[in-house]
Amino acid sequence: MALTARALSYAYHKGGALAVDDFSADFAQGKITAVMGPNGCGKTTLSKLLVGILKPLCGEVTLNGMALPGLTLAETGRRIGLVMQQPGRQLFTTSVTEEIAFGLNCLALGQEETDGRVAKYLAYFGLQKYADRFPFELSIGEQQRLVIASVIAMQPAYLILDEPTSALDRGRKDDLRTLLRSLSADEDVGVLLISHDERFVSCCADSVIAMEKGRIL
Amino acid sequence: MTKKSRLGALDPRPKLMLMASASTACILANDLIYIASVLCMLIATLLIGGMDVRLVLRRAKAIFVLIAMLFVIQTFFSGLPYPGGLLLAAMLSLRLLVVVLAGLILMEGEVRDYLLALVQMKMPYTLAFMVVVGLHFLPILREEAVNIYCCMQLRGKDFKNMKLTEKVRAYTGICLPILVGALRRADEMSVAMETRGFRSRPSRTYMRQLKMRGADIALTILWPAILVVLYEVECVF
Ligand SMILES: Nc1ncnc2c1ncn2[C@@H]1O[C@H](COP(=O)(O)OP(=O)(O)OP(=O)(O)O)[C@@H](O)[C@H]1O
Ligand SMILES: [Mg+2]
Numbered sequence: 001m002a003l004t005a006r007a008l009s010y011a012y013h014k015g016g017a018l019a020v021d022d023f024s025a026d027f028a029q030g031k032i033t034a035v036m037g038p039n040g041c042g043k044t045t046l047s048k049l050l051v052g053i054l055k056p057l058c059g060e061v062t063l064n065g066m067a068l069p070g071l072t073l074a075e076t077g078r079r080i081g082l083v084m085q086q087p088g089r090q091l092f093t094t095s096v097t098e099e100i101a102f103g104l105n106c107l108a109l110g111q112e113e114t115d116g117r118v119a120k121y122l123a124y125f126g127l128q129k130y131a132d133r134f135p136f137e138l139s140i141g142e143q144q145r146l147v148i149a150s151v152i153a154m155q156p157a158y159l160i161l162d163e164p165t166s167a168l169d170r171g172r173k174d175d176l177r178t179l180l181r182s183l184s185a186d187e188d189v190g191v192l193l194i195s196h197d198e199r200f201v202s203c204c205a206d207s208v209i210a211m212e213k214g215r216i217l
Numbered sequence: 218m219t220k221k222s223r224l225g226a227l228d229p230r231p232k233l234m235l236m237a238s239a240s241t242a243c244i245l246a247n248d249l250i251y252i253a254s255v256l257c258m259l260i261a262t263l264l265i266g267g268m269d270v271r272l273v274l275r276r277a278k279a280i281f282v283l284i285a286m287l288f289v290i291q292t293f294f295s296g297l298p299y300p301g302g303l304l305l306a307a308m309l310s311l312r313l314l315v316v317v318l319a320g321l322i323l324m325e326g327e328v329r330d331y332l333l334a335l336v337q338m339k340m341p342y343t344l345a346f347m348v349v350v351g352l353h354f355l356p357i358l359r360e361e362a363v364n365i366y367c368c369m370q371l372r373g374k375d376f377k378n379m380k381l382t383e384k385v386r387a388y389t390g391i392c393l394p395i396l397v398g399a400l401r402r403a404d405e406m407s408v409a410m411e412t413r414g415f416r417s418r419p420s421r422t423y424m425r426q427l428k429m430r431g432a433d434i435a436l437t438i439l440w441p442a443i444l445v446v447l448y449e450v451e452c453v454f
């Protein structure tokens with residue numbers, strides 16, 4: 001079972017430079033794969049192609065053998081969780097609790113299950129004392145933890161995290177690493193970790209893909 | 218960089234003048250032939266100026282359709298006897314067309330040039346700057362809205378299979394973060410600008426100065442002149 005990219009290419013402007021260029025890789029379930037590379041090499045673009053926010057110029061993405069274009073974003077989101085790069089641009093509810101519950105309600109989980117998961121992830125990410133706060137009032141690191149919590153709470157089979165540690169302190173990074181390791185080992189989640197944080201990657205990822213100018217090095 | 222058309226290479230001031238004078242004249246005038254001739258002149262100017270007609274049609278398609286619809290509605294529902302309604306509708310539609318096409322002239326040029334032009338025409342810099350920054354940020358707001366829309370769907374919200382009332386509520390939900398984000402950014406930007414010296418002195422310097430050349434001056438004078446002459450000629454007949 002894997003999330004597979006086959007010969008993906010993408011350009012933001014017709015005839016312009018390719019942001020992702022002939023990219024092929026398998027992201028297996030139960031494994032943590034890191035993607036590293038310099039600024040502007042196309043990591044964020046790749047993540048958006050993998051969930052179908054952007055449509056590739058050529059090539060295709062398959063999820064467990066099924067082509068992605070057949071799915072709506074909502075259906076993809078249940079299988080692949082995406083934590084985007086800028087925490088402040090992914091929050092859209094009026095309280096921290098609601099933010100985590102949003103996806104769970106969309107999955108139509110029962111009240112008990114929803115409350116249980118909300119409490120669990122609030123606690124894990126140290127957000128209990130902000131439970132009723134307006135997400136936009138949190139610090140950037142707190143927002144980042146909230147976004148990660150909201151996506152992971154949906155328990156998708158794959159997780160794509162775009163620079164999830166950019167605003168986290170060392171203790172929070174350790175927490176995230178422990179969580180990702182246990183998700184991949186115990187729940188068979190496939191994790192794609194986009195990061196510049198070499199220390200984090202080296203103690204977290206099973207394998208590393210190096211990217212440059214949209215290609216695999 | 219796209220190749221500059223003849224209009225694009227002009228100084229922004231004649232274009233501002235053209236837009237202002239043509240729209241004003243057609244809004245004040247109450248005469249079909251006058252408005253039609255101004256429209257013809259405007260179209261000629263755009264064509265000679267090297268504007269990409271296909272691009273214009275694509276960009277302003279919705280507005281043209283709207284004008285056509287207004288024309289039909291006014292023709293049939295003005296309540297006037299036969300030629301009256303038609304004439305009134307034609308006049309209103311042509312007038313709108315003039316305003317739209319005159320506005321499109323401004324698209325042949327860069328926003329920062331208009332900022333400079335406004336300043337050199339003695340508009341206070343702060344005001345001109347705000348107008349231009351506002352224009353620049355509109356597409357960014359759109360992009361943010363799309364981003365939130367994608368995020369909501371990825372968290373499982375299915376916009377396709379939704380009742381209308383639910384849909385309205387969901388779309389309103391997109392506005393909240395956009396609004397909060399925009400307000401906050403405006404706030405932060407103003408502080409950042411002041412820390413970098415914006416408005417710390419009563420006057421400031423500019424990297425470039427706009428210069429009016431022959432063609433620019435000619436166009437600036439010619440258009441209002443022709444508009445007035447046309448009007449006088451109409452009055453005589
Ligand atoms: N919306 C956009 N419109 C046009 N070009 C874009 C857009 N977003 C990204 N690009 C360009 O595409 C290329 C890849 O961008 P991308 O955001 O994928 O890089 P990245 O690897 O995520 O960089 P970073 O490490 O800074 O996050 C860059 O050259 C960038 O300038
Ligand atoms: Mg990026």
